[in-house]
Each structure stands twice: as structure tokens, then as C-alpha cells.
Amino acid sequence: MKVTVDEDRCCGAGTCVLLVPEVFDQREDDGVVVLLEAAPAEGFHAAVREAANVCPAAAITVAETA
Amino acid sequence: MTSTVDTSPAEVPDFPMERAAGRPFDPPPAARAKQEESALTRVRLWDGSTPWLVTRYAEQRALLSDSRVSADIATPGYPSPAPLPKDGGSRISFILMDDPEHNRLRRMVTAPFSMRRVAAMRPAIQQIVDDRIDELLAGPRPVDLVEAFALPVPSLVICELLGVPYSDHDFFQENSKVIVRRAASHEERMAGHAALSGYLERLVGEKEANPADDLLSGLAVRVTAGELTRAEAAQMGVLLLIAGHETTANMIALGTLALLEHPDQLALLRSSDDPKLVASATEELLRYLNITHNGRRRAVVEDIEVGGEVVRAGEGLILANDIANRDTSVFEDPDRLDITRDAHRHVAFGFGVHQCLGQQLARLELQIVYSTLYRRIPTLALAGDLADIPFKHDGSVYGVYELPVTW
Ligand code: SF4
Numbered sequence: 001m002k003v004t005v006d007e008d009r010c011c012g013a014g015t016c017v018l019l020v021p022e023v024f025d026q027r028e029d030d031g032v033v034v035l036l037e038a039a040p041a042e043g044f045h046a047a048v049r050e051a052a053n054v055c056p057a058a059a060i061t062v063a064e065t066a
Numbered sequence: 067m068t069s070t071v072d073t074s075p076a077e078v079p080d081f082p083m084e085r086a087a088g089r090p091f092d093p094p095p096a097a098r099a100k101q102e103e104s105a106l107t108r109v110r111l112w113d114g115s116t117p118w119l120v121t122r123y124a125e126q127r128a129l130l131s132d133s134r135v136s137a138d139i140a141t142p143g144y145p146s147p148a149p150l151p152k153d154g155g156s157r158i159s160f161i162l163m164d165d166p167e168h169n170r171l172r173r174m175v176t177a178p179f180s181m182r183r184v185a186a187m188r189p190a191i192q193q194i195v196d197d198r199i200d201e202l203l204a205g206p207r208p209v210d211l212v213e214a215f216a217l218p219v220p221s222l223v224i225c226e227l228l229g230v231p232y233s234d235h236d237f238f239q240e241n242s243k244v245i246v247r248r249a250a251s252h253e254e255r256m257a258g259h260a261a262l263s264g265y266l267e268r269l270v271g272e273k274e275a276n277p278a279d280d281l282l283s284g285l286a287v288r289v290t291a292g293e294l295t296r297a298e299a300a301q302m303g304v305l306l307l308i309a310g311h312e313t314t315a316n317m318i319a320l321g322t323l324a325l326l327e328h329p330d331q332l333a334l335l336r337s338s339d340d341p342k343l344v345a346s347a348t349e350e351l352l353r354y355l356n357i358t359h360n361g362r363r364r365a366v367v368e369d370i371e372v373g374g375e376v377v378r379a380g381e382g383l384i385l386a387n388d389i390a391n392r393d394t395s396v397f398e399d400p401d402r403l404d405i406t407r408d409a410h411r412h413v414a415f416g417f418g419v420h421q422c423l424g425q426q427l428a429r430l431e432l433q434i435v436y437s438t439l440y441r442r443i444p445t446l447a448l449a450g451d452l453a454d455i456p457f458k459h460d461g462s463v464y465g466v467y468e469l470p471v472t473w
Binding site for chain 1: 130131169172173174176177179180181182184410411415416417418419420421422423425426429
């Protein structure tokens with residue numbers, strides 16, 4: 001799995017951090033998403049997919065590579 | 067006779083719709099019925115306009131994140147809940163703007179609402195909640211829980227975060243009340259706004275001279291740097307002050323009433339030590355009660371095909387999040403309050419780039435309240451009949467005006 005984030009779209013509501021703090025964080029000065037782990041471990045895949053799904057700004061993209 | 071079209075005046079229902087008698091926690095049955103028929107339906111507003119009511123979850127999320135949809139109240143077709151002032155003073159804040167302007171202004175106030183910064187406020191909020199419960203327990207009963215607890219807790223929290231003196235709470239609570247009351251006249255609402263704006267402009271001015279460690283001071287620094295006008299900073303302050311205490315206060319009081327009416331759920335919440343259950347109970351109450359019951363308002367700027375309909379440029383959209391939160395395709399048995407369900411996909415905070423900025427703070431406050439109040443006052447009970455409780459049917463935020471309780 002490969003994860004990318006679009007900082008320009010992010011509205012900083014933090015839903016992704018709430019769901020998977022191991023993979024997403026927020027920038028200190030403006031709350032914009034910070035990707036901690038572009039290739040998260042298997043165990044986080046479901047939660048990362050869910051984070052991409054509920055991200056209100058569609059700022060998270062998940063590519064399901066082998 | 068020409069053939070009838072389904073937009074003939076008689077068939078378009080008025081909006082807002084009414085809740086059913088004796089079902090204060092459920093959205094209007096007429097809107098639910100529409101949801102079963104189709105994803106989009108026409109409704110008639112106070113001014114005779116007939117925007118689309120978007121009733122289903124999937125279509126709502128799609129439209130709220132579509133760039134052909136505008137949140138700007140000045141866009142043609144925008145379904146305004148009340149007459150617009152002629153001077154354009156209605157564009158009170160970034161919630162009624164589109165990107166890039168919306169994004170620029172919103173990012174100036176996002177940092178204090180990030181997960182980490184909010185989590186750091188936990189001890190301070192717990193202290194506020196504990197102190198208010200001490201006062202409740204030492205005071206008379208029955209007592210109005212709204213006045214004595216539900217309103218003070220989030221007001222104290224947002225005052226601390228913004229840097230507004232809580233000693234002014236009578237003033238800003240009174241003015242906020244007028245602004246969110248649907249039945250208030252246009253003049254009353256504008257006067258409320260003017261009073262709050264003036265107050266916050268003065269406060270921002272003071273912080274320009276004397277910045278402290280709070281959100282308004284952060285804005286004051288930007289005013290000094292020329293990135294923002296003092297009036298813009300004051301408008302953001304008004305928005306955050308109102309949004310910060312009106313909504314959470316209603317979730318506290320209405321949530322408590324809902325739990326008292328569902329004793330099995332209350333018992334479950336009170337007897338568990340699991341923070342996960344507290345978190346899921348909070349999401350479920352947000353979903354089930356959905357206190358912003360007038361829908362998100364938008365205008366369409368380019369034709370869009372959605373849910374088997376083509377919505378045209380210049381048409382208005384009302385995205386009924388309360389109905390979406392009862393969509394059976396997303397939530398099983400949606401009319402049942404079940405604090406153990408996973409409700410995190412609810413749209414009580416909206417969806418798209420305008421999704422509630424303060425949602426993590428609201429979550430934390432509610433989690434602390436819901437896990438503390440009923441434990442410390444285990445015999446908390448309604449003092450009177452449910453039928454006598456005054457509900458805020460006329461407000462842009464739903465809730466109860468009063469909640470008499472005893473223990
Ligand atoms: S959920 Fe989306 S919008 Fe919110 S912080 Fe994460 S990436 Fe940004």
C-alpha cells in the first residue's frame with residue numbers, strides 16, 4: 001500500500017489523526033496533515049483506507065500496490 | 067391540460083419540516099419519507115424558492131466535496147434561511163466563502179484545534195467539568211441543567227481558548243442566543259451580530275497592544291502584520307465564540323435527556339471504564355441527535371448529475387445531515403440509539419472542506435462530560451415530564467431551552 005496526501009486540499013479537521021495516529025499527524029502551525037508513514041504496515045491498511053474514505057477534503061489517496 | 071410535473075406548487079413541501087409529536091430525537095417523518103423515495107427532492111423555502119433537499123448519505127457526501135458546489139451565500143441560488151442584508155454584511159465569515167479565500171482564513175485558526183493541541187487541553191477541561199459538578203451538587207435541586215452546567219462548560223472552554231473573559235458570558239450568551247434563534251427577526255439578529263462584532267473588535271485591539279497566549283492574540287499579531295483586518299479577525303472571533311459554545315451546550319443537554327430516556331444505554335455508559343465505549347457513545351449521540359438540523363446550504367455553479375437528477379447551475383442545495391445520519395444504507399437500524407455501534411462515519415460535523423473546524427474539541431468536551439457527569443451524579447433524573455420540556459424547534463441548532471433535573 002502506498003499513501004499520498006495533498007496538503008493544499010487538507011482542511012485540518014484531524015479525522016485521519018483520530019483514526020490512525022500511527023500514520024497521520026498534523027503540522028504544528030496550521031494543522032495541515034503530515035504523512036508519517038507512506039508505506040504503512042499491513043495492520044494499518046484497513047484504518048488507512050477508512051481515513052481516506054472519511055477525509056472530508058479527499059486529501060488522502062491510497063494506492064493498493066502489492 | 068398539460069401533463070403534470072412533480073414540481074407543481076402543491077406537491078413541493080415546505081422546509082424546514084416538523085418533527086413528529088412525542089418523537090423529539092427523530093428528524094421530521096416527512097423528510098424520512100422523501101429519503102426512501104429518492105436521493106434528491108424539491109422543497110419550498112420561506113421566500114418561495116424551491117431548492118433541492120438532498121436526503122441520502124452518499125449523494126450528500128458527493129455534493130459536499132464537489133468543486134462545482136459553492137458555500138458562498140452570495141452565489142445565485144443559495145438557499146438562504148432568512149432575508150439577506152443589502153450591504154453584503156452577511157458574508158460574516160469563512161464558512162460562507164469558497165476556496166482559496168476560505169482556506170486562507172481558515173488556516174489562520176486551525177492550529178489550536180488540531181488533535182494534539184486539543185488533547186493537551188484534557189486536564190483543563192476535566193477540571194472545568196469537575197468544578198461545575200461540585201457546584202451543582204452543592205446547590206439547590208431541581209436545577210436547570212442548561213443554565214447550571216451545559217452552557218457554562220463549553221463557554222468556559224472556548225473563552226480560555228480564544229482569550230475572552232468569561233466574566234462577559236451573560237453578554238455573549240444573550241447575543242448568541244438571538245443569532246441562532248430562527249424566530250428572531252432580521253433586525254434582532256443583525257443587532258446581535260453588531261454587538262458581538264464590536265465587542266470582539268475591541269478585544270482584538272487590546273490584544274494587538276498586549277498579546278497573550280490565546281487564539282485572539284494570534285489573530286491580533288496577524289492584524290499588526292497586515293495579513294488580516296481587525297474586522298476580519300473580529301468576525302472569526304464571533305464565529306468561533308458562537309460555534310464553540312452553542313453547539314456543544316446543546317449536545318450536553320440534549321444528549322443527557324436522550325440518555326435519561328434510554329436508561330439501558332445510560333447504565334451501560336456509566337458502568338464501563340473503557341474509553342473506547344465513551345468515544346463510541348459520543349459519536350453515536352452526535353449521529354443520533356444531529357443538532358444542526360437545518361441542513362448545510364450550498365449553491366450549484368455548474369450542472370451536476372447526481373442521484374438520477376441533473377442539478378443545474380443557479381439552483382440551491384440543502385444537504386440534510388440529520389436525515390443522512392439515519393440512512394439505512396450506512397447505519398443499521400438507524401433509529402435506535404446504540405452507544406456500542408461504530409458511528410464514526412456520521413455527518414453531524416458536515417463533510418467537505420467546510421467540515422467543522424472545532425470537531426476534535428467538541429468530541430473531547432463531550433467525552434469528558436458523558437464519562438463524568440452520570441458517574442458523579444448516578445441518580446440524575448428528569449424533574450418533570452418529557453412532554454413539558456421546551457425543545458428548540460425554532461433554532462438553527464436543535465436542543466432544549468431548559469432541562470430541569472434532580473438527583
Ligand atoms: S482528514 Fe483529511 S482534511 Fe482532515 S486533517 Fe486529515 S487529511 Fe486533512
